[in-house]
Amino acid sequence: MKKMTAPAIRDLKGQRKITSITAYDYSSGQIADAADVDIILVGDSLGMVVLGYEDTLSVTMDDMLHHTAAVSRGASRALIIGDMPFMSYQPSVSMAVANAGKFLSKTGARAVKLEGGFPFLEHVRAIVDSGVPVQGHIGLTPQHVARFGGFKGQGKTARSASALVEEAIALEEAGCFSIVLEAIPSEVAKEITERVTIPTIGIGAGPDTDGQVLVYHDILGLFDRFVPKFVKKFAQLRGDCIGAVNSYCAEVLDGSFPAEKNFTNMDVEELKMFKTLLKDKERV
Numbered sequence: 001m002k003k004m005t006a007p008a009i010r011d012l013k014g015q016r017k018i019t020s021i022t023a024y025d026y027s028s029g030q031i032a033d034a035a036d037v038d039i040i041l042v043g044d045s046l047g048m049v050v051l052g053y054e055d056t057l058s059v060t061m062d063d064m065l066h067h068t069a070a071v072s073r074g075a076s077r078a079l080i081i082g083d084m085p086f087m088s089y090q091p092s093v094s095m096a097v098a099n100a101g102k103f104l105s106k107t108g109a110r111a112v113k114l115e116g117g118f119p120f121l122e123h124v125r126a127i128v129d130s131g132v133p134v135q136g137h138i139g140l141t142p143q144h145v146a147r148f149g150g151f152k153g154q155g156k157t158a159r160s161a162s163a164l165v166e167e168a169i170a171l172e173e174a175g176c177f178s179i180v181l182e183a184i185p186s187e188v189a190k191e192i193t194e195r196v197t198i199p200t201i202g203i204g205a206g207p208d209t210d211g212q213v214l215v216y217h218d219i220l221g222l223f224d225r226f227v228p229k230f231v232k233k234f235a236q237l238r239g240d241c242i243g244a245v246n247s248y249c250a251e252v253l254d255g256s257f258p259a260e261k262n263f264t265n266m267d268v269e270e271l272k273m274f275k276t277l278l279k280d281k282e283r284v
């Protein structure tokens with residue numbers, strides 16, 4: 001299987017659908033890579049599904065670098081994108097460039113994603129000019145949860161929908177190699193997908209985007225604090241995990257674990273000598 005890069009992802013538009021999934025550590029990175037996913041996004045959703053925060057606002061650059069590096073150690077083929085956390089790029093263009101660069105120099109990611117459109121075009125241009133491919137992200141951008149007043153779908157009115165179309169075109173012009181469209185009406189996502197030449201990756205944006213992305217814990221049914229309408233659980237691993245841990249506890253309690261095959265015994269002669277040594281010591 002060919003190694004995925006930002007230009008390779010860009011070239012997939014119009015050829016076939018693009019697959020993307022989040023991952024946050026070595027083992028989820030390995031699983032995503034083994035499943036031949038095109039893009040592994042180390043999303044700042046990390047804050048909610050791994051670190052247990054209410055939203056993504058508390059996630060730091062250190063968190064993201066730590067987890068992105070772990071994912072990279074597990075994945076060798078997919079394109080790994082590091083998600084720029086809240087306040088790692090908003091304050092200034094130079095801060096955006098410096099932090100985007102850290103994902104490439106310290107973690108093995110080969111692109112970054114940042115949320116927002118018009119206010120961040122200059123940031124995108126400067127990051128791309130510095131050599132870092134950028135994936136845009138518009139619609140429901142969770143880092144704006146305070147301004148939106150919750151995790152609410154966007155682009156539902158004619159005016160806001162046409163602003164999203166303009167924003168997507170501006171992000172392409174600023175140099176993005178792809179754009180995530182989150183929680184927007186399918187008609188708006190279709191219009192954007194037809195009007196930009198870079199791939200759109202949808203999450204809650206209907207069937208007409210160039211690709212789809214979902215959160216690892218949602219796909220596997222590992223996270224049930226809330227389940228957005230756009231999520232499909234392809235497995236129910238939370239129940240399976242609880243069942244497995246319950247079985248372990250039951251076997252520890254009734255003594256059936258560990259069984260013979262789960263431990264080693266000493267060689268008979270060594271055991272005899274061991275007992276003799278212990279007795280000798282008692283006598284002293």
Ligand code: KIV
Binds near residue numbers: 043
């Ligand atoms: O942080 C994240 O996981 C994301 C995706 C859901 C697009 O931004």
